[in-house]
Amino acid sequence: MALSQLLSSSSRSGNRLKSLSSAISLRHPISTDTTPITVETSVPFTSHQCEVPSRTVQTNAKELLTFFRDMALMRRMEIAADSLYKAKLIRGFCHLYDGQEAVAVGMEAAITKKDSIITAYRDHCTFIARGGTLLEVFAELMGRQAGCSRGKGGSMHFYKKDSNFYGGHGIVGAQVPLGCGLAFAQKYCKDEAVTFALYGDGAANQGQLFEALNISALWDLPAILVCENNHYGMGTAEWRAAKSPAYYKRGDYVPGLKVDGMDVLAVKQACTFAKEHALKNGPIILEMDTYRYHGHSMSDPGSTYRTRDEITGVRQERDPVERIRKLILSHDLATEKELKDTEKEVRKEVDDAIAQAKENPVPDSSELFTNVYAKGLGVESFGADRKEVRATLP
Amino acid sequence: MAAIFQGVGAAEALSSSPFNSFDSNKSIFSPRRSFSVRKGASFAVVRSDGTVNLNLKGRRAQQLISNAVATKADSAAASSSSKPGHELLLFEALQEGLEEEMDRDPHVCVMGEDVGHYGGSYKVTKGLAKKFGDLRVLDTPIAENSFTGMGIGAAMTGLRPVIEGMNMGFLLLAFNQISNNCGMLHYTSGGQFTIPIVIRGPGGVGRQLGAEHSQRLESYFQSIPGIQMVACSTPYNAKGLMKAAIRSENPVILFEHVLLYNLKERIPDEDYICNLEEAEMVRPGEHVTILTYSRMRYHVMQAAKTLVNKGYDPEVIDIRSLKPFDLYTIGNSVKKTHRVLIVEECMRTGGIGASLTAAITENFNDYLDAPIMCLSSQDVPTPYAGTLEEVTVVQPPQIVTAVEQLCQ
Numbered sequence: 001m002a003l004s005q006l007l008s009s010s011s012r013s014g015n016r017l018k019s020l021s022s023a024i025s026l027r028h029p030i031s032t033d034t035t036p037i038t039v040e041t042s043v044p045f046t047s048h049q050c051e052v053p054s055r056t057v058q059t060n061a062k063e064l065l066t067f068f069r070d071m072a073l074m075r076r077m078e079i080a081a082d083s084l085y086k087a088k089l090i091r092g093f094c095h096l097y098d099g100q101e102a103v104a105v106g107m108e109a110a111i112t113k114k115d116s117i118i119t120a121y122r123d124h125c126t127f128i129a130r131g132g133t134l135l136e137v138f139a140e141l142m143g144r145q146a147g148c149s150r151g152k153g154g155s156m157h158f159y160k161k162d163s164n165f166y167g168g169h170g171i172v173g174a175q176v177p178l179g180c181g182l183a184f185a186q187k188y189c190k191d192e193a194v195t196f197a198l199y200g201d202g203a204a205n206q207g208q209l210f211e212a213l214n215i216s217a218l219w220d221l222p223a224i225l226v227c228e229n230n231h232y233g234m235g236t237a238e239w240r241a242a243k244s245p246a247y248y249k250r251g252d253y254v255p256g257l258k259v260d261g262m263d264v265l266a267v268k269q270a271c272t273f274a275k276e277h278a279l280k281n282g283p284i285i286l287e288m289d290t291y292r293y294h295g296h297s298m299s300d301p302g303s304t305y306r307t308r309d310e311i312t313g314v315r316q317e318r319d320p321v322e323r324i325r326k327l328i329l330s331h332d333l334a335t336e337k338e339l340k341d342t343e344k345e346v347r348k349e350v351d352d353a354i355a356q357a358k359e360n361p362v363p364d365s366s367e368l369f370t371n372v373y374a375k376g377l378g379v380e381s382f383g384a385d386r387k388e389v390r391a392t393l394p
Numbered sequence: 395m396a397a398i399f400q401g402v403g404a405a406e407a408l409s410s411s412p413f414n415s416f417d418s419n420k421s422i423f424s425p426r427r428s429f430s431v432r433k434g435a436s437f438a439v440v441r442s443d444g445t446v447n448l449n450l451k452g453r454r455a456q457q458l459i460s461n462a463v464a465t466k467a468d469s470a471a472a473s474s475s476s477k478p479g480h481e482l483l484l485f486e487a488l489q490e491g492l493e494e495e496m497d498r499d500p501h502v503c504v505m506g507e508d509v510g511h512y513g514g515s516y517k518v519t520k521g522l523a524k525k526f527g528d529l530r531v532l533d534t535p536i537a538e539n540s541f542t543g544m545g546i547g548a549a550m551t552g553l554r555p556v557i558e559g560m561n562m563g564f565l566l567l568a569f570n571q572i573s574n575n576c577g578m579l580h581y582t583s584g585g586q587f588t589i590p591i592v593i594r595g596p597g598g599v600g601r602q603l604g605a606e607h608s609q610r611l612e613s614y615f616q617s618i619p620g621i622q623m624v625a626c627s628t629p630y631n632a633k634g635l636m637k638a639a640i641r642s643e644n645p646v647i648l649f650e651h652v653l654l655y656n657l658k659e660r661i662p663d664e665d666y667i668c669n670l671e672e673a674e675m676v677r678p679g680e681h682v683t684i685l686t687y688s689r690m691r692y693h694v695m696q697a698a699k700t701l702v703n704k705g706y707d708p709e710v711i712d713i714r715s716l717k718p719f720d721l722y723t724i725g726n727s728v729k730k731t732h733r734v735l736i737v738e739e740c741m742r743t744g745g746i747g748a749s750l751t752a753a754i755t756e757n758f759n760d761y762l763d764a765p766i767m768c769l770s771s772q773d774v775p776t777p778y779a780g781t782l783e784e785v786t787v788v789q790p791p792q793i794v795t796a797v798e799q800l801c802q
Contacts, residue, residue, distance in 0.1 A: 116551075118547070147584070148584065149582055149583050149584035149586070150584035150585070151584075152581060152582060152584055153582040153583060153584060154582075157582040157583065159582075159583040159584075159586050159587065160586075161583070161586040161587060166547070166550055166587075167579075167582075167583065168582075168583070169574075169575070170574070171570055171574055174543060174570055174571060174574065174575060176540075176543075177539065177540040177541070177542070177543025177544050177546075177547065177571065178543050178544070178546055178547035178550070178571075178575060179547060180540070180543075180544050180547065181543060181544035181545060181546060181547020181548040181549075181550070182547045182548065182550065182551060184544055184547070184548050184553075185547070185548040185551040185552070185553045186551075187529075188503065188529060188548070188553060189551075189553075207539070208537075208539045208540045208543060211535070211537035211539060211540035211541075212537075212540040212543065212544065214535055214537065215534060215535060215537065215540060215541060215544065218535070219532070370585070371580050371581045371584060371585040372580070372581055372619055372620050373580070373620065373622070373644045374580060374585075374588040374643035374644050
């Protein structure tokens with residue numbers, strides 16, 4: 001840690017120090033330095049019916065290195081999931097989030113665990129950001145007992161109640177009314193917290209979204225609707241699906257903000273702004289301009305409706321992990337080698353989790369019937385031989 | 395169509411028969427009833443002034459009373475004040491249950507169209523908005539899909555919303571939310587979230603409401619795993635089931651009936667609930683088990699009067715719990731009588747009767763002396779014309795004929 005402090009405190013350390021650090025590098029340093037660093041977001045924000053948050057963001061070495069590590073972890077996890085799927089250890093649907101990590105990480109950095117997040121089926125990384133473990137992810141993907149939903153949910157049904165992560169939903173758009181319901185409950189119980197309801201550019205055309213938005217605006221609910229616009233609704237480009245692809249403006253009377261979703265600091269800034277806004281003024285829409293490298297799901301190659309050049313272009317110019325890497329290197333917060341070591345560590349973590357998950361047993365057959373109903377007030381289903389009738393007041 | 399039944403305060407003595415249960419015939423059948431479905435047997439004739447001439451041995455033709463008490467015989471007319479409990483209409487019983495639960499638990503809230511300031515389209519939530527405020531009794535816009543979804547989302551955090559569909563048929567718009575989110579979230583989250591929501595509303599065939607407003611959704615919802623369905627039929631069980639549904643940790647769909655809201659009954663003053671999974675024995679008997687629920691209970695009870703006159707002894711069970719079935723009560727009855735007749739308002743195809751027939755056949759086939767008969771509504775959209783509408787649902791004469799056939 002002394003090394004990194006040396007590195008960060010002296011603004012432009014000479015090559016000597018750098019070579020010294022690389023020679024001595026044993027443990028990878030996560031800097032605990034919190035001296036503020038000022039960075040500008042890649043592009044300014046554009047807003048609809050509200051004022052624009054500042055383009056200048058305060059951050060520090062610790063935060064940036066945490067961002068890097070988290071995003072690298074998510075990236076590695078998704079790529080590992082890809083291989084597992086091809087090895088037929090993961091079946092059914094698997095929607096991968098690589099390319100969009102900045103949204104999950106930036107959002108988490110702006111809020112607390114008291115705020116709620118609900119999202120659609122591309123939920124692996126959001127689950128990790130909310131505090132889920134890699135073992136839970138891989139075990140659930142492979143349908144094992146240690147999974148976060150005990151193997152009964154699958155890729156599209158990750159939930160973490162204790163950190164207010166409400167999933168994990170397969171039907172496009174159905175999570176948005178749920179999210180507004182979460183916001184309603186927060187208002188009802190006076191929680192002073194907000195709900196982020198995430199959906200995609202495909203779901204932005206669902207009627208229930210506008211219904212829920214209307215009710216949220218009417219009742220002043222602290223709901224923040226976040227459109228993760230990766231420009232493709234499965235195989236349909238946004239301009240072929242939406243007459244008005246300016247999703248942040250489609251709230252009409254609800255203010256909106258357009259954010260570069262590949263820039264984790266911009267996401268963090270926007271979410272902080274949105275949380276403040278929602279607690280005072282009711283709902284707001286955030287449009288995250290982001291991109292997914294994989295296809296819609298594992299059955300979609302992702303190249304029939306877009307060119308490989310486009311994909312590699314985005315990867316070269318806008319990749320969120322690369323952006324942070326460049327930022328860290330340019331501010332000398334860590335060396336190239338240290339970052340590579342972080343990535344190696346992360347890779348090892350992921351591999352360990354996969355190995356552990358593979359050892360985990362599949363759910364017992366009795367689990368088929370558990371959790372269909374919650375017990376309470378005479379609610380168990382008895383067969384034809386039910387021996388007694390129960391009706392006691394709780 | 396709200397005021398179907400006029401509550402008659404003083405109960406006329408219909409005393410000696412222990413099963414003079416059903417007497418609200420006067421209004422369920424329109425006075426100009428023609429009984430075009432008569433099958434040659436003698437049956438009750440409803441005259442235009444609403445009185446029923448029953449061929450009762452040793453009893454005079456009596457004025458019908460609208461007191462649709464299931465099993466109790468009202469002995470004296472005037473002593474209503476000295477009797478325990480209080481008298482009210484079914485919608486008032488629902489309101490009482492709802493109000494008591496909202497008093498008891500601040501997490502209970504009501505969401506629906508016109509439930510607040512308007513007081514509810516069937517007056518079930520009348521007065522609640524004034525008492526509990528706008529945050530607990532919420533008027534929603536006409537957006538069933540989203541406000542049902544919002545109720546489910548709120549329930550995930552521990553709130554206990556009561557969602558009202560103004561007519562059950564409108565909940566078809568929220569089918570995705572009810573099926574996928576409401577029913578399945580407890581399972582797909584591995585038990586992390588419970589959805590203690592109540593979804594209620596009036597359904598069933600009313601008085602010439604037209605096809606779209608006469609839906610019986612219990613047949614569509616019955617295969618959704620993870621929900622419970624109950625149907626109320628008397629003020630007593632309406633209040634009890636409402637309270638139990640609110641207190642239950644599971645999502646419960648409470649089916650009310652448009653034509654039963656003005657039934658009057660005396661219910662206990664003290665706090666009580668009805669078991670959500672239990673069937674109600676309306677009239678014990680020996681010869682045949684008649685299983686029914688909701689409005690058809692009253693048609694059955696009317697038919698029962700005729701049957702008794704003819705010497706039959708039907709056992710009438712109001713199954714109340716549509717999912718899961720109370721196979722214990724039903725099974726015991728089947729073991730006793732060996733003949734089963736199901737009378738339901740669902741359509742023949744894929745209705746509650748169809749599932750119940752399958753369940754009884756699977757479990758009690760050895761006890762049956764005859765195949766199960768199931769009388770259901772016709773598989774047609776409910777027509778507007780009154781005469782046609784009558785024919786789509788099961789009428790008491792058909793029930794009488796069916797029992798006679800079954801008991802040959």
